[in-house]
Amino acid sequence: MKLEKTTSISDRSLCKNMVYSELCASMSGLYFGFDQLPSINSCVLSQGTFDGVHKGHQKVLQSLVDTARTLNLPSVLLTFHPHPRSVVKTHTDKIELINSIEEKAERILNIGVDYVLVLEFTTEISQLSPEQFVTEILISKLNIKNILVGYDHRFGKNRSGGFQELLQLSSSYNFNVEEIKAKEIDEIVISSTQIRTYLKNGDVEKANDLLGYHYPITGIVIHGNKNGRTLGFPTANISITEKDKLTPKTGAYVGHTVVNGKSYPSMINIGYRPTIDGSNLSIESHLIGVDLDLYDQTIQIQLIDFLRDEIKFNSLDQLKDQLNKDKQKVLEILV
Secondary structure, eight states: OOTHHHHOOOHHHHHHHHTOHHHHHHOTTEEESTTTSOOOSOEEEEESOOTTOOHHHHHHHHHHHHHHHHHTOOEEEEEEESOHHHHHOOOOSOOOBSSOHHHHHHHHHHHTOSEEEEEEOOHHHHTOOHHHHIIIIIITTTOEEEEEEETTOOBSGGGOBOHHHHHHHHHHHTOEEEEEOHHHHHHHHHHHHHHHHHHHHTOHHHHHHHHTSOEEEEEEEEOOOOHHHHTTOOOEEEEESOTTBOOOOSEEEEEEEEETTEEEEEEEEEEOOTTTTOSSOEEEEEETTOOOOOTTOEEEEEEEEEEEOOOOOSSHHHHHHHHHHHHHHHHHHHO
C-alpha cells in the first residue's frame, strides 16, 4: 500500500474539508498533510488525540519538548482528523471533543512543540498494520529518532500495535521509545472525563482548573435574527467549525471574546432563546462596550464562569431587564 494514496492530500482540499482554510494560512506551526510540512531530517514525536490539552497533557508535551531540545531535533505532535472512532465506528458513543483542531494546535504550539501535523484519518490508514504504520509514516515520512507514547497507546489495524510492538520495531528501524508512566496516563484519562462532565453541568470554573485555561469555543460569526440589537445587546452569533465539539450546559456565562488577538469582556449565551423562538441551539456573545462588525470573521469565546440557567421570560422587557443585571454581574467579575 502506497502512503501517498492515504495521506498525501492536497493542502487546499484537506483544509476545505475541515473548514479550516483561513487557519491553514494563518497559524504558524500547524500543518495539514505531509505536503504542507517543511522538510525535516529527523524528529522527536508523540502521537495521539490530546483532546483538551489539559494539565496532564501539558506535562507529557513538555517532556516531548525537553527531549527534542536535548537531542537538538524538532518536536512533532502527530494527530488525526476526523477522530478515528468516527471512521472505524467501533464505538456507538457520541464523540464530544473538548477542542477543535485550531484550539488544540494553539495550546500545543504555545507549550513549545515545533510542529503539529494533522493527517486525515481514512479507512485506508486504519488498515495499515503496525509495521506498515511505523515504516510508511513514522520512518519514511518523519524519520523519527524518539517517540513518546503512553502504556495504553494503540495504533495500526484493529489497534493491534502498542508499546511492545514499538519496542520490537525500534531496534530494526533505529529509533528510541519512551513510555509515559501509567499513573500519568490514568490521570489524563480521568481529567478528560471530569472536564467533559463539568462542562455539561455548567461547572466551568472546575473545568478550567483542570484545563489550565479558559474553555474556548471557536467559530465563524454568522447572521442571526438581530433580536439582540433590538434589545440593546447586539451579539455575535457563532457557527462552530468543529462538528464534534462539546457544547456546555445551556445558560448565560461570563467570558471573553477574542477578536484578532484582542480580548473583550463578554456576556455569553448558549441555548435556545426560549423567550424569542426556543427552537434552534445558538451560541452568541455580547461584547461589552464595543460594537464591531464581525460577520464572517473567525472569533473565539472563552468561558470563565456560569452565570445563570436559561429562562423563558414573559416579555422582551423582562428579558432586557435581566440582560442589564447580567451585564452588571459580568462587569463585577471581570473588571
